[in-house]
Amino acid sequence: MSNTQQLEDLTTQVRRDILRMVHKVNSGHPGGSLGCAEFFVALYNEIMDRKDTFDMDGMGEDLFFLSNGHISPVFYSVLARAGYFPVEELNTFRLIDSRLQGHPTTHEGLPGIRVASGSLGQGMSVAIGAAQAKKLNNDSHLIYSLHGDGELQEGQNWEAIMYAAGNKVDNLISTIDLNGQQIDGSTDDVLPMGSIKEKFEAFGWTVVEIEKGNNIEAILKGIAIAKSKTGKGKPVCVLLKTVMGNGVDFMMHTHAWHGKAPNDEQLAIGLEQNAETLGDY
Amino acid sequence: MLSTKREGLLKIKELIKQIPIFVGITMKTYTNTGNKDTRSGFGAGLTELGQTNEKVVALCADLIGSLKMDDFKKNHPERFFQVGIAEANMIGMAAGLTIGGKIPFTGTFANFSTGRVYDQIRQSVAYSDKNVKICASHAGLTLGEDGATHQILEDIGLMKMLPGMTVINTCDYNQTKAATIAIAEHQGPVYLRFGRPSVPNFTDEDQKFxxxxxxxxxxxxDVTIVATGHLVWEALEAAKTLNEQGISAEVINIHTIKPLDDAAIIKSVKKTGCVVTAEEHNFLGGLGxxxxxxLALNHPAPQEFVATQDTFGExxxxxxxxxxxxLNSASIINAAQKVAKRKK
Structure with missing residues (x-):
């Protein structure tokens, strides 16, 4: 896949998947999922160098770690549509006996998932470990990770941020989803964090900002810059400014849809705003 | 049927004479080849693994000397990760290193290896089925003077409750070294618990773990004594004294608390009819x-617990x-006498 229109069509389909998945089980996290749809689509279909065998040994390809596991709907949809498992399996999201648990896990053997996440703040440490393993294996592929901005309130992140800079983990691109929202309100209201850019820079990271985090071309351009900064003795942080709930007007610019599913009427409106492109599961 | 009264008396006298001899002969004894700390056994095992297994990597949270990881660091600097005083990050990194096929051994005190990082172990290691070896020194009271902030007595319970986690508590230098080497061959998360002080080294140098x-x-x-860690030597000392008192004790060294060797315990208690468990841990959540x-499920029998009684140390x-x-041989002797009397 290469042209922007195709990636945008896929993004629209992913949004439909997200809405339908959370609606069916009346639970899950649509807001953050919608906000990161473009990022996931770009990452899995354009940015990462992935093996087409879908084996999970972690060797000889770029790897991705989702730290804020609650946005599992977007992760599952993009993995399925990238070929990791049948798209029809999205029907089982959060149901009993499913591989698509509420939060992603390796425990049920779902291809594409490399570590369990959901309890926040742990993903960057895991990504750093995987990055160090790549170096030991003389594998020049990169490690990507995604973290919520609210998630940075967890202290373990700062242990990891300090370690990565201090030990020149420069094969790592950690993206922060800067949507400014968390469960109880805006991040500024819940716990003001000041400048995340300055914090990462103060810890010794290279920071790349993507102002239009819901624009495929802007993401591709920004990540290309980030990639060019790897291998230079510093870990790379991408600050991705996104809109929570992007693509569904009544879900945008609010924390209200962080962990709430749409009802039948709301689903219909959301789907109307995102017409079927590649076919529903 | 004995033919005469005299013959019968003689026979009884002979049997009485044989009892202490019988017990004395079968009571196997063990020799302390010199006190050594179990953490040095871990260090020696890790050093050997460094030479024999390229996949083994080690992580430490600012306690290289205490964990005896100096040699591994010196011999394999590229495979050694000093993470600083940041145990949560250490556990997460260890989980990540497995994704590239490495076998990570983390090293810090037992308290900081478990309670401090419980959720990291739970989600990133145990639930994620990662092949991480969590190696924990200075477990229990024998950490000594640093006091209760550092003396964890709850770690076996914390770790054994995690699905899929193997829990090992070794008794001496030789066994700790053997266990360290053995867990590298085991696929899956392991908690390996050992200690700070020098204690008798009495198990075989070339044992297969x-x-x-x-x-x-x-x-x-007469009584089964199931002991783990530093209490195993104390159990052997207790067995000697009990033997002299005419109580024949079967001592079982349980180095693996999970998965527990149910069959060995059931078999022994079926014979003796009672059990004393001995551990350097809270009686809640421990080996006992x-x-x-x-036993409740298979062969209910009287049991006494030699363990701390829901308390912090000092x-x-x-x-x-x-x-x-x-938590010493005297306590085990008391417990054995008590439990033997409770038998029906």
Whole structure:
């Protein structure tokens, strides 16, 4: 896949998947999922160098770690549509006996998932470990990770941020989803964090900002810059400014849809705003 | 049927004479080849693994000397990760290193290896099925003078409750070294618990360490003593005294608390009819409760617990602490006498 229109069509389909998945089980996290749809689509279909065998040994390809596991709907949809498992399996999201648990896990053997996440703040440490393993294996592929901005309130992140800079983990691109929202309100209201850019820079990271985090071309351009900064003795942080709930007007610019599913009427409106492109599961 | 009264008396006299001899002969004894700390056994095992297994990597949270990881660091600097005082990050990194096929050994004190990072172990290691070896020194009261902030007595319980986690508590230098080498071959998360003080080194130098396999140290008929860690030597000392008192004790060294060797425990208690469990850990959540469960399900029998009694520790020398909190051979002897009397 290469042209922007195709990636945008896929993004629209992913949004439909997200809405339908959370609606069916009346639970899950649509807001953050919608906000990161473009990022996931770009990452899995354009940015990462992935093996087409879908084996999970972690060797000889770029790897991705989702730290804020609650946005599992977007992760599952993009993995399925990238070929990791049948798209029809999205029907089982959060149901009993499913591989698509509420939060992603390796425990049920779902291809594409490399570590369990959901309890926040742990993903960057895991990504750093995987990055160090790549170096030991003389594998020049990169490690990507995604973290919520609210998630940075967890202290373990700062242990990891300090370690990565201090030990020149420069094969790592950690993206922060800067949507400014968390469960109880805006991040500024819940716990003001000041400048995340300055914090990462103060810890010794290279920071790349993507102002239009819901624009495929802007993401591709920004990540290309980030990639060019790897291998230079510093870990790379991408600050991705996104809109929570992007693509569904009544879900945008609010924390209200962080962990709430749409009802039948709301689903219909959301789907109307995102017409079927590649076919529903 | 004996032919005469005299013959019968003679026979009884002979049998009485044989009893202490019989017990004395079968009571196998063990020699302390010199006191050594179990953490040095871990260090020696890790050094050997460094030479024999390229996949083994080690992580430490600012306690290289305490964990005896110096040699591994010196010999394999590229495979050694000093993470600083950041245990949560260490556990997460270890989980990540497995994704590239490495076998990570983390090293810090038992308290910081478990309680401090419980959720990291739970989600990133255990639930994620990662092949991480969590190696924990300075477990229990014998950490000594640093006091209760550092003396964890709850770690076996914390770790054994995690699905898929193997829990090992070794008894001496040789066994700790053997266990360290053995767990590298085991696929799956392991908690390896050892300690700070120098204690008798009495198990075989070239022993084969089998995860989940109980080691029967003495044969006995009156009471089973199931001990783990530093309490194993104390159990052997207790067995000697009990033997002199005419109580024949069967000592079982349980180095693996999970998975527990149910069959060995059931077999022994079926013979002796009662059990004493001995561990440097709270009686809640420890080896004793695991043994009680096995017996409740299979062969209910009287049990006494030599363990701390739902308390924190305190500062003191290891010997003073083990005496004050009832974790020595004297406590095991008392418990054995008590439990033997409780038999029907």
């Amino acid at each position: 089998e995860i989940g396999k109980a080691v029967q140290l003495t044969e006995g008929t 409760e695991s043994v009680a469960r096995v 500062s003191g020398t290891p010997a003073q602490l083990m005496e004050k909190y009832g």
